[in-house]
Amino acid sequence: xxxxxxxxxxxxxxxxxxxxxxxxxxxxxxxxxxxxxxxxxxxxxxxxxxxxxxxxxxxxxxxxxxxxxxxxxxxxxxxxxxxxxxxxxxxxxxxxxxxxxxxxxxxxxxxxxxxxxxxxxxxxxxxxxxxxxxxxxxxxxxxxxxxxxxxxxxxxxxxxxxxxxxxxxxxxxxxxxxxxxxxxxxxxxxxxxxxxxxxxxxxxxxxxxxxxxxxxxxxxxxxxxxxxxxxxxxxxxxxxxxxxxxxxxxxxxxxxxxxxxxxxxxxxxxxxxxxxxxxxxxxxxxxxxxxxxxxxxxxxxxxxxxxxxxxxxxxxxxxxxxxxxxxxxxxxxxxxxxxxxxxxxxxxxxxxxxxxxxxxxxxxxxxxxxxxxxxxxxxxxxxxxxxxxxxxxxxxxxxxxxxxxxxxxxxxxxxxxxxxxxxxxxxxxxxxxxxxxxxxxxxxxxxxxxxxxxxxxxxxxxxxxxxxxxxxxxxxxxxxxxxxxxxxxxxxxxxxxxxx
Numbered sequence: 001x002x003x004x005x006x007x008x009x010x011x012x013x014x015x016x017x018x019x020x021x022x023x024x025x026x027x028x029x030x031x032x033x034x035x036x037x038x039x040x041x042x043x044x045x046x047x048x049x050x051x052x053x054x055x056x057x058x059x060x061x062x063x064x065x066x067x068x069x070x071x072x073x074x075x076x077x078x079x080x081x082x083x084x085x086x087x088x089x090x091x092x093x094x095x096x097x098x099x100x101x102x103x104x105x106x107x108x109x110x111x112x113x114x115x116x117x118x119x120x121x122x123x124x125x126x127x128x129x130x131x132x133x134x135x136x137x138x139x140x141x142x143x144x145x146x147x148x149x150x151x152x153x154x155x156x157x158x159x160x161x162x163x164x165x166x167x168x169x170x171x172x173x174x175x176x177x178x179x180x181x182x183x184x185x186x187x188x189x190x191x192x193x194x195x196x197x198x199x200x201x202x203x204x205x206x207x208x209x210x211x212x213x214x215x216x217x218x219x220x221x222x223x224x225x226x227x228x229x230x231x232x233x234x235x236x237x238x239x240x241x242x243x244x245x246x247x248x249x250x251x252x253x254x255x256x257x258x259x260x261x262x263x264x265x266x267x268x269x270x271x272x273x274x275x276x277x278x279x280x281x282x283x284x285x286x287x288x289x290x291x292x293x294x295x296x297x298x299x300x301x302x303x304x305x306x307x308x309x310x311x312x313x314x315x316x317x318x319x320x321x322x323x324x325x326x327x328x329x330x331x332x333x334x335x336x337x338x339x340x341x342x343x344x345x346x347x348x349x350x351x352x353x354x355x356x357x358x359x360x361x362x363x364x365x366x367x368x369x370x371x372x373x374x375x376x377x378x379x380x381x382x383x384x385x386x387x388x389x390x391x392x393x394x395x396x397x398x399x400x401x402x403x404x405x406x407x408x409x410x411x412x413x414x415x416x417x418x419x420x421x422x423x424x425x426x427x428x429x430x431x432x433x434x435x436x437x438x439x440x441x442x443x444x445x446x447x448x449x450x451x452x453x454x455x456x457x458x459x460x461x462x463x464x465x466x467x468x469x470x471x472x473x474x475x476x477x478x479x480x481x482x483x484x485x486x487x488x489x490x491x492x493x494x495x496x497x498x499x500x
């Protein structure tokens with residue numbers, strides 16, 4: 001009798017996993033309703049303006065600041081395209097040092113613009129470079145959110161903003177029909193005069209409305225991009241009529257070692273708190289719009305450029321995927337991860353643009369996870385579980401095994417019936433730290449499970465294309481994960497929350 005490929009694959013996977021010490025875990029998905037919904041560009045990333053010779057961060061950023069990032073790199077372009085749809089936020093601390101070399105500002109005389117990366121001094125952005133940035137976004141398909149300098153002309157936090165330079169850039173953008181999804185203004189002006197900053201946003205809103213009279217092509221305006229979330233409500237009291245979304249910044253921070261935080265359920269639980277606070281302050285300031293959008297405009301595993309050998313290694317996958325999922329449960333509409341490239345928390349290697357482990361996690365998230373998030377419970381704190389609708393007839397469950405020694409035998413159930421015509425198996429994308437060991441947590445790599453139960457190390461091919469990642473057939477409703485692994489599991493089911 002012939003043996004089907006699915007049956008053979010199931011047998012091989014079961015044999016390969018038989019020796020793993022595993023705890024039994026029950027995961028249940030409430031498919032009756034969605035508790036969180038996100039935008040199509042929810043999963044995003046940032047780039048920054050740091051200079052190679054900045055005394056604090058130059059060594060971490062090298063040439064990856066926005067004045068010098070190689071936008072002609074074919075590999076970089078492919079890495080962007082792979083993650084579409086996505087939000088690309090350009091901003092960061094030096095954002096307020098940028099001067100736009102349009103309209104002859106005295107800070108950027110034409111004969112000195114070539115030295116604009118020198119530190120200290122203003123960052124002079126030429127119209128040609130600005131156009132290159134916008135067109136790179138357009139050609140790769142990402143939603144560009146561009147942060148305007150909000151400190152031009154200011155002497156201190158209580159002085160007035162000179163909006164003429166920002167106005168020149170907006171006029172140039174409109175006159176040249178450059179496609180930009182969103183503008184921001186200032187970066188982390190925590191503790192500044194909230195009323196004055198709110199008035200500045202109103203000024204920028206008036207410029208945008210005047211320059212783009214057609215609302216269908218008009219860039220949106222979001223802000224205030226602050227890490228002091230308690231300050232947001234005061235700002236919104238003035239600026240709420242000018243905004244399309246509230247933005248906050250947060251970094252999880254606080255880990256003494258990689259494993260002590262990335263694998264700590266309580267630490268992971270606490271990382272969502274700034275988002276919850278921002279939602280509360282936004283709702284209090286705009287009570288008549290309970291669904292007013294909130295963005296995580298800059299969010300990373302650790303501030304100050306991340307932590308070498310940790311936030312750019314497999315260990316970071318746990319924070320990243322867990323944070324994506326919890327943000328989705330709270331309907332945060334955009335999550336701009338620091339960074340796509342730059343410092344020690346980039347999705348890409350800052351020199352070669354090759355993917356770090358988090359990049360593959362981001363890619364699979366976009367390929368598999370949907371926009372509607374459902375309540376999902378796990379009987380073990382060391383097995384994190386989340387779920388979204390993939391389409392009207394299936395859900396995808398994300399499983400994160402935080403255990404460094406034990407695997408997990410997971411039984412998955414849903415509150416509504418399975419699709420009996422889907423067969424006796426389910427598809428699973430399973431990945432792990434190299435070797436499935438604690439040492440692998442600190443590796444700049446990730447292994448993917450093949451249909452025969454073996455693992456391959458993921459890497460770009462000779463054409464800079466991502467490797468093939470075909471799902472493995474697993475017994476219906478069950479999956480066995482090894483230590484330090486994660487999986488996306490697709491279940492065919494009748495889900496009322498997905499029938500939208």
